[in-house]
Amino acid sequence: MIQVKKLEKSYDNVNHLHILQNLNLTVEDGEFLGIMGASGSGKSTFLRILGGLETFSGGEAEVCGENLRTMKDAEKELYRQKAVSYVFQDYNLLSGLTVKENIILPCTMMHAEEKATEQDYTAITRKLGIDAYEERFPDEISGGEQQRAAIARAVLKHSKVLLADEPTGSLDMHTAGNVLELFGKINVDYRVTVVMVTHDVFSASFCNRIIFLKDGKFVNEIEKSGSQQDFYKAIQKEMREMDGIF
Numbered sequence: 001m002i003q004v005k006k007l008e009k010s011y012d013n014v015n016h017l018h019i020l021q022n023l024n025l026t027v028e029d030g031e032f033l034g035i036m037g038a039s040g041s042g043k044s045t046f047l048r049i050l051g052g053l054e055t056f057s058g059g060e061a062e063v064c065g066e067n068l069r070t071m072k073d074a075e076k077e078l079y080r081q082k083a084v085s086y087v088f089q090d091y092n093l094l095s096g097l098t099v100k101e102n103i104i105l106p107c108t109m110m111h112a113e114e115k116a117t118e119q120d121y122t123a124i125t126r127k128l129g130i131d132a133y134e135e136r137f138p139d140e141i142s143g144g145e146q147q148r149a150a151i152a153r154a155v156l157k158h159s160k161v162l163l164a165d166e167p168t169g170s171l172d173m174h175t176a177g178n179v180l181e182l183f184g185k186i187n188v189d190y191r192v193t194v195v196m197v198t199h200d201v202f203s204a205s206f207c208n209r210i211i212f213l214k215d216g217k218f219v220n221e222i223e224k225s226g227s228q229q230d231f232y233k234a235i236q237k238e239m240r241e242m243d244g245i246f
Contacts, residue, residue, distance in 0.1 A: 001064065001161070001193045002027035002050065008058035009045055009216075019045050020056070021216045030191040032184065034198055034207035036235075042216040043197040044089070044165050050195065051086045051163050052076040064160050081110060085154035087164040091146040093138040099145075100125075100134040103153045110157075117156070124152045127182055129175070143170045151179055155186060162186070164196040168203050180206040201239070205232040212242060 002025065009020035020042045027033050037043050048054040050063055052071065061068040064083045071079065080086070085106075093102045103125070107117045125131045128148045133141050138149075147170045154162055162183070168176035184206055186192045198204050205228050211221045222238055224231040 001029040001031070002195070003062045004060070006059035007046075007049070007056055007061055009042070009049065009054075009056045019216050020049075023059070023216075023218055025211070025218065027193060027195060030187065030193055032187045032194045032196075032206070032208045034196050034204045034210045035213055036197075036199060036204055036210055036239075037213035038199070041213045043213055046213070047163050047165050047195065047197050050161075051084055052079050053086070081106065083159060084161045084163055085157045085159040087147075087151050087154045087162070087167045089165045089169065091138070091143070091150045093146055093149060095138055098135050098137055099130065099141065099149045102138070103130075103134075103149055103156060106153060106157050120156055120158075121152075124155055124182070127178060128152055129178075144172065144175065147171060148175065148179070151182075155182060158186075158190060158192070160193060162192050162194045164194065166198055166200075167196065168198070168200060173202075176203065201232060201235050204235050205229075210235060210238075212238070214242075 004023055004025040007020055007023040011017045011019070023046065035043050035046065045054060049056050049061060049068065052068060066079055066083060094105070097105065104117060104121060125134060128151065130148055130152055133145060138146055147167070151167055154164070164183070168179055171179060180203060183194050183196070187194050196203070196207065204210050207224070209221060209223045212219050220238065220242060222234055
């Protein structure tokens, strides 16, 4: 599903700043992967590369059989429309559209079947508590409410890959749990491959595998075995042993 080989990202400035260095990664179809690391470690940059939103300096990156290195701009646009869904840190909602219009916009652009879209929309927005403010505009609701709308928009697309950048950062614990349960449900029910960037142990415990990123390099990984609570403790233990990564 996702294959990354010797991926490099650098800025050719005076200091030749290296953001990502020699990354190798395979993500299987239907996996729920978490990427953890400190601010500035390269997590968001890596996710943007997978989403076709940013170029890279060397190596290879392939998602859903698409080679991101050789894609032209028009091909990347189609790739972003159909193959991947993206939850941004800054929500990325259009100010001139209502919450509902923002959520269903990708499906409208893809000419998805209207009845099915409406049914899915109702189920997802009820799960996330969005139906109470769906006719408001983004500047009329809180940051947490905007984030829920952005998540609903990404989930509604039913893309093969869901990329989420700190999706629960502005949410309370209860709503965060609902969001992560929703990610888990679409991961299992629809075999959507989920790649989530997070620094939060609770969020990470919903994943099946965690990869740790430090200074642009993958430095370790752990896989879930046993219960979610066991995995939560394993992630905490790993973070303590990798002193200084966060």
